[in-house]
Amino acid sequence: xxPDDSNRIRAKQRARATVMAxxxxxxxxxxxxxxxxxxxxxMH
Amino acid sequence: MSSIPSSVFVPADWRDFLALTKPRVMTLxxxxxxCGMLAAPVGIDPVIGFTAIMCIALGAGAAGALNQWxxxxxxxxxxxxxxxxxxxxxMSRESALHFGVGLACFSVLLMGLAxxxxxxxxLTVSILFYVLVxxxxxxxxxxxxxxxxxxxxxxxxLIGWAAATGEIALLPFLLFSLVFLWTPPHFWALxxxxxxxxxxxxxxxxxxxxxxxxxxxxxxxxxxxxxxAAVAPWPLGLTGAIYGVIAxxxxxxxxxxxxxxxxxxxxxxxxxxxxxxxxxxxxxxxFLLFGALVVDRWA
Numbered sequence: 001x002x003p004d005d006s007n008r009i010r011a012k013q014r015a016r017a018t019v020m021a022x023x024x025x026x027x028x029x030x031x032x033x034x035x036x037x038x039x040x041x042x043m044h
Numbered sequence: 045m046s047s048i049p050s051s052v053f054v055p056a057d058w059r060d061f062l063a064l065t066k067p068r069v070m071t072l073x074x075x076x077x078x079c080g081m082l083a084a085p086v087g088i089d090p091v092i093g094f095t096a097i098m099c100i101a102l103g104a105g106a107a108g109a110l111n112q113w114x115x116x117x118x119x120x121x122x123x124x125x126x127x128x129x130x131x132x133x134x135m136s137r138e139s140a141l142h143f144g145v146g147l148a149c150f151s152v153l154l155m156g157l158a159x160x161x162x163x164x165x166x167l168t169v170s171i172l173f174y175v176l177v178x179x180x181x182x183x184x185x186x187x188x189x190x191x192x193x194x195x196x197x198x199x200x201x202l203i204g205w206a207a208a209t210g211e212i213a214l215l216p217f218l219l220f221s222l223v224f225l226w227t228p229p230h231f232w233a234l235x236x237x238x239x240x241x242x243x244x245x246x247x248x249x250x251x252x253x254x255x256x257x258x259x260x261x262x263x264x265x266x267x268x269x270x271x272x273a274a275v276a277p278w279p280l281g282l283t284g285a286i287y288g289v290i291a292x293x294x295x296x297x298x299x300x301x302x303x304x305x306x307x308x309x310x311x312x313x314x315x316x317x318x319x320x321x322x323x324x325x326x327x328x329x330x331f332l333l334f335g336a337l338v339v340d341r342w343a
Contacts, residue, residue, distance in 0.1 A: 012056075012057055015057070015058055016055060016057075016058050019058040030095065030098075034095060034158045036091070037089045037091040037092055038158075041089060
């Protein structure tokens, strides 16, 4: 395996990790708002 | 060419995981699910509504991923699908399976916890129906594969409605019937002009097994109950005149295009224009009817 190949694998791993981090962050925000909605609907 | 030895694990690109979910198919699924939700007589909290639509999309994506996991060998034989991540060798089958199962479980759990259990139940049935009944059981065994398998794609309006109301009523059932009965003419029109592809892969699509004549007749026959399901909500008082008029005119045009295909005979070097026109219009038709349903409800 050449250094170029190694770099390519690293770049793929980095891109996947970034996408995963963004998705998890989005999920945290979504669950926060779902919780607010549930609390609000429980109050009515 | 890559010099990476085959023993070295090369992770799949995130775009390949996205491709595994069949994003183009998802568009129609999300649209019909959203329309089913917006056509419901009760409002839904925007955050919960967004979550429900997201779960429908994720569920459809999971079903698409599991379909591609199971059909990797078949996809490799067809020009249209040979460049997908699995047949092209850009992803391991194990990764696709884990991704599909994980996404399916996540979408159902989130739907159940955040929206309601009726919607989660129907979402589960739709995923299992597409993967087990259509992909594993029917697709390689019978030319009726897409007739029964079409039910899987008909679930989204039902899920959308259930997400808003927590129950099932006559109107979403008619919407389910409409998509269910629309699927055979839609796919058989496609199968008529990509017949060679399916034949090479050994998929028993109707034109391959029973011939073009039978397929054309079946397209015409399935259009009749589809037209009834499409127009029925108006005389039954479930929708207003906006939907009624658009559904009647749109369905009449669909029936005309289907009749042309049904009564036509292929000639040598045929460009299959009427079949391509029916296929393209069938997609527009479904968007049109579901769009009209929402406009009718909110106008």
